[in-house]
Amino acid sequence: xxxxxxxxxxxxxxxxxxxxxxxxxxxxxxxxxxxxxxxxxxxxxxxxxxxxxxxxxxxxxxxxxxxxxxxxxxxxxxxxxxxxxxxxxxxxxxxxxxxxxxxxxxxxxxxxxxxxxxxxxxxxxxxxxxxxxxxxxxxxxxxxxxxxxxxxxxxxxxxxxxxxxxxxxxxxxxxxxxxxxxxxxxxxxxxxxxxxxxxxxxxxxxxxxxxxxxxxxxxxxxxxxxxxxxxxxxxxxxxxxxxxxxxxxxxxxxxxxxxxxxxxxxxxxxxxxxxxxxxxxxxxxxxxxxxxxxxxxxxxxxxxxxxxxxxxxxxxxxxxxxxxxxxxxxxxxxxxxxxxxxxxxxxxxxxxxxxxxxxxxxxxxxxxxxxxxxxxxxxxxxxxxxxxxxxxxxxxxxxxxxxxxxxxxxxxxxxxxxxxxxxxxxxxxxxxxxxxxxxxxxxxxxxxxxxxxxxxxxxxxxxxxxxxxxxxxxxxxxxxxxx
Amino acid sequence: xxxxxxxxxxxxxxxxxxxxxxxxxxxxxxxxxxxxxxxxxxxxxxxxxxxxxxxxxxxxxxxxxxxxxxxxxxxxxxxxxxxxxxxxxxxxxxxxxxxxxxxxxxxxxxxxxxxxxxxxxxxxxxxxxxxxxxxxxxxxxxxxxxxxxxxxxxxxxxxxxxxxxxxxxxxxxxxxxxxxxxxxxxxxxxxxxxxxxxxxxxxxxxxxxxxxxxxxxxxxxxxxxxxxxxxxxxxxxxxxxxxxxxxxxxxxxxxxxxxxxxxxxxxxxxxxxxxxxxxxxxxxxxxxxxxxxxxxxxxxxxxxxxxxxxxxxxxxxxxxxxxxxxxxxxxxxxxxxxxxxxxxxxxxxxxxxxxxxxxxxxxxxxxxxxxxxxxxxxxxxxxxxxxxxxxxxxxxxxxxxxxxxxxxxxxxxxxxxxxxxxxx
Numbered sequence: 014x015x016x017x018x019x020x021x022x023x024x025x026x027x028x029x030x031x032x033x034x035x036x037x038x039x040x041x042x043x044x045x046x047x048x049x050x051x052x053x054x055x056x057x058x059x060x061x062x063x064x065x066x067x068x069x070x071x072x073x074x075x076x077x078x079x080x081x082x083x084x085x086x087x088x089x090x091x092x093x094x095x096x097x098x099x100x101x102x103x104x105x106x107x108x109x110x111x112x113x114x115x116x117x118x119x120x121x122x123x124x125x126x127x128x129x130x131x132x133x134x135x136x137x138x139x140x141x142x143x144x145x146x147x148x149x150x151x152x153x154x155x156x157x158x159x160x161x162x163x164x165x166x167x168x169x170x171x172x173x174x175x176x177x178x179x180x181x182x183x184x185x186x187x188x189x190x191x192x193x194x195x196x197x198x199x200x201x202x203x204x205x206x207x208x209x210x211x212x213x214x215x216x217x218x219x220x221x222x223x224x225x226x227x228x229x230x231x232x233x234x235x236x237x238x239x240x241x242x243x244x245x246x247x248x249x250x251x252x253x254x255x256x257x258x259x260x261x262x263x264x265x266x267x268x269x270x271x272x273x274x275x276x277x278x279x280x281x282x283x284x285x286x287x288x289x290x291x292x293x294x295x296x297x298x299x300x301x302x303x304x305x306x307x308x309x310x311x312x313x314x315x316x317x318x319x320x321x322x323x324x325x326x327x328x329x330x331x332x333x334x335x336x337x338x339x340x341x342x343x344x345x346x347x348x349x350x351x352x353x354x355x356x357x358x359x360x361x362x363x364x365x366x367x368x369x370x371x372x373x374x375x376x377x378x379x380x381x382x383x384x385x386x387x388x389x390x391x392x393x394x395x396x397x398x399x400x401x402x403x404x405x406x407x408x409x410x411x412x413x414x415x416x417x418x419x420x421x422x423x424x425x426x427x428x429x430x431x432x433x434x435x436x437x438x439x440x441x442x443x444x445x446x447x448x449x450x451x452x453x454x455x456x457x458x459x460x461x462x463x464x465x466x467x468x469x470x471x472x473x474x475x476x477x478x479x480x481x482x483x484x485x486x487x488x489x490x491x492x493x494x495x496x
Numbered sequence: 497x498x499x500x501x502x503x504x505x506x507x508x509x510x511x512x513x514x515x516x517x518x519x520x521x522x523x524x525x526x527x528x529x530x531x532x533x534x535x536x537x538x539x540x541x542x543x544x545x546x547x548x549x550x551x552x553x554x555x556x557x558x559x560x561x562x563x564x565x566x567x568x569x570x571x572x573x574x575x576x577x578x579x580x581x582x583x584x585x586x587x588x589x590x591x592x593x594x595x596x597x598x599x600x601x602x603x604x605x606x607x608x609x610x611x612x613x614x615x616x617x618x619x620x621x622x623x624x625x626x627x628x629x630x631x632x633x634x635x636x637x638x639x640x641x642x643x644x645x646x647x648x649x650x651x652x653x654x655x656x657x658x659x660x661x662x663x664x665x666x667x668x669x670x671x672x673x674x675x676x677x678x679x680x681x682x683x684x685x686x687x688x689x690x691x692x693x694x695x696x697x698x699x700x701x702x703x704x705x706x707x708x709x710x711x712x713x714x715x716x717x718x719x720x721x722x723x724x725x726x727x728x729x730x731x732x733x734x735x736x737x738x739x740x741x742x743x744x745x746x747x748x749x750x751x752x753x754x755x756x757x758x759x760x761x762x763x764x765x766x767x768x769x770x771x772x773x774x775x776x777x778x779x780x781x782x783x784x785x786x787x788x789x790x791x792x793x794x795x796x797x798x799x800x801x802x803x804x805x806x807x808x809x810x811x812x813x814x815x816x817x818x819x820x821x822x823x824x825x826x827x828x829x830x831x832x833x834x835x836x837x838x839x840x841x842x843x844x845x846x847x848x849x850x851x852x853x854x855x856x857x858x859x860x861x862x863x864x865x866x867x868x869x870x871x872x873x874x875x876x877x878x879x880x881x882x883x884x885x886x887x888x889x890x891x892x893x894x895x896x897x898x899x900x901x902x903x904x905x906x907x908x909x910x911x912x913x914x915x916x917x918x919x920x
Contacts, residue, residue: 358798432893455662
């Protein structure tokens with residue numbers, strides 16, 4: 014029996030991606046004067062959308078970085094109970110090395126969140142039905158946040174109108190884990206064949222703190238000896254106050270996509286012997302890097318060509334249909350981001366899928382730039398400057414979920430038994446020469462010296478608190494020795 | 497090809513020198529100049545090597561055991577050749593580290609004198625896992641080159657060979673390799689380890705079951721009592737529940753994730769009393785038997801990413817040292833432990849002080865994910881100086897490379913030829 018989720022205390026973004034709210038923007042803020050920032054944030058917190066019902070007009074969610082939590086002054090400064098990767102932050106040199114944020118992806122070159130730009134403490138996520146509605150929401154929220162002078166706006170990140178394609182031109186967001194215990198999860202599983210849907214249903218504790226995770230345990234989270242306000246939920250079976258309950262960690266990365274570089278490279282390597290472009294071969298190679306056709310059909314089921322009937326097909330594994338990567342190459346992006354049933358020790362088994370369930374994330378990203386909206390696949394000649402993805406994901410354990418996927422699957426040249434092949438689409442190349450291998454019989458073909466197509470330009474780890482915890486952070490008595 | 501050895505050399509450091517040696521090693525590792533001080537790449541047969549300081553700890557009869565400096569190498573046999581070469585090529589570095597220890601021959605002392613000192617300070621492993629027994633360093637490096645040469649050949653000849661039948665493609669590869677004098681070694685199979693060593697292994701394979709058979713009545717008699725005692729201990733033992741200190745984690749993280757592999761070194765105290773010490777001794781005896789005879793072909797009960805691992809008792813069995821070289825990140829390594837071999841970890845480490853609570857020796861324990869991960873982090877030591885002879889090769893790649901070499905000139909039928917080409 015799944016525990017009942019306290020949807021009135023969970024921020025709405027954990028429950029849904031607001032797909033009907035097509036306009037969105039993200040405000041990055043700094044706490045410059047904590048005593049003035051606390052009431053401002055408390056006012057904004059009243060607008061925060063919870064997880065109960067799908068908002069029709071607009072939604073607001075709020076998150077804080079570790080430094081933001083410290084600046085609020087209401088927590089012990091050591092931030093006990095928060096995980097090390099969150100406290101040290103995404104730009105800590107050891108984390109940068111781990112995440113592959115080196116060279117041109119290094120934080121010192123970032124547009125925000127790095128050492129060369131103003132610090133980011135608070136993230137406000139704004140969603141609205143359309144652009145005018147977003148503008149109204151933004152004006153109101155700015156009034157709340159900025160009026161006291163305690164917070165200053167560091168940067169506003171715009172997004173493109175929500176479509177179903179990302180800037181390279183591929184349908185995105187098809188595969189998402191389903192949170193056990195949500196009404197929508199029951200609806201989806203009832204509509205699908207139970208056995209195949211099971212792999213996608215993940216324990217709530219993998220995303221929402223304070224609930225059992227895939228190990229049947231509660232993930233470590235910040236507990237306070239006594240909150241003194243009676244605002245926070247009690248720690249189950251303990252005496253402390255549970256600051257983490259109904260919260261989550263939000264990973265934000267601004268990923269610039271070199272659309273022209275991507276399609277230009279594909280065009281170059283698929284030219285006919287007479288030197289002319291071969292659009293079909295170009296698209297086919299792109300599809301094999303991704304693992305899906307631009308329209309969304311998975312190569313495992315549609316190896317030869319795109320198939321509109323399979324645009325949102327997510328009902329497949331790899332071991333039975335394509336163990337050797339003859340349809341969907343072993344190094345393709347979607348095989349890495351979600352290996353489904355291909356993990357050791359027994360690929361193809363329920364045990365393999367269960368291991369994979371411990372490494373899932375809820376993706377909540379939005380595209381930006383002129384190519385971010387609903388467009389047909391771009392051509393090399395299009396103006397493709399300034400496109401990308403504001404990658405956002407939610408998870409309860411950053412090391413075991415987001416960082417694991419990034420390091421052990423996407424960026425790993427040895428993924429799936431390969432040896433010099435990081436993710437062809439999204440991985441940094443670093444000092445390694447990246448290879449993309451198309452498995453074939455009798456023998457493979459390789460593309461060596463793959464250029465890099467996706468670049469990190471900003472990012473931070475945020476804590477997305479439950480509503481009561483958010484109120485606590487803004488209204489609790491400041492700790493001694495802090496302003 | 498030789499068999500592989502786990503070399504462990506340990507010597508006590510005078511208290512006044514601990515900080516200095518720790519800083520020397522940390523600095524060498526930080527600046528990436530460890531190779532100048534310890535040119536392991538030039539020492540024949542070294543797969544992996546590390547130097548670190550093991551902090552002081554409790555010894556028998558309550559007396560503190562001083563901090564010590566430890567060298568560990570995973571090397572090709574024979575031992576004497578390794579130690580002599582180590583002294584010759586890394587003599588300066590060794591002197592800076594072991595020179596502070598009691599009796600290390602410094603100054604004009606001979607290579608033989610230093611080697612003898614190192615030999616005298618060896619600690620035997622209670623168990624030593626080798627991913628694939630008998631695969632030497634030279635073989636691993638050569639086979640990686642062979643694979644690269646074949647891959648490049650295929651990249652260049654791909655168009656010309658497209659549409660050709662598998663046997664023709666393989667023949668073209670064979671012809672190409674034959675034409676490369678630098679790859680002439682690939683025409684023959686790697687030699688097995690020395691005969692005497694294989695005979696000794698076979699004898700060991702038989703000896704333990706024979707001994708067990710002989711002791712069977714005693715074991716059957718003792719087993720129920722042992723089980724009852726075990727449960728009593730398990731109920732009484734107190735898991736530490738400790739979360740690692742942030743500074744400690746940062747120091748560890750600074751030594752990790754530079755290549756495809758990582759080192760792991762940890763030290764822990766055995767729970768007090770004869771029961772746990774005896775249990776752990778028996779468990780490691782079984783582990784030793786298992787890794788020698790059954791888990792010696794690339795798979796440690798489902799975990800395939802470990803190159804080498806060793807367990808050893810120190811300080812009159814008051815403490816245990818564990819050291820391994822593995823592919824990927826610590827997070828993935830620990831997840832593998834929990835998901836695939838929690839029972840094995842429990843059997844060994846539940847005899848250590850503070851380990852998460854187990855039931856019947858093998859249940860529970862590591863399944864308490866964060867408690868287990870914290871336990872490992874708390875007991876992990878920074879491996880400041882660490883060397884890998886092939887830091888971009890995973891066990892999977894090494895294995896594929898070996899199969900490519902093994903099949904290249906072998907007598908293969910049509911199906912085997914197709915399977916061989918699929919390795920590329």
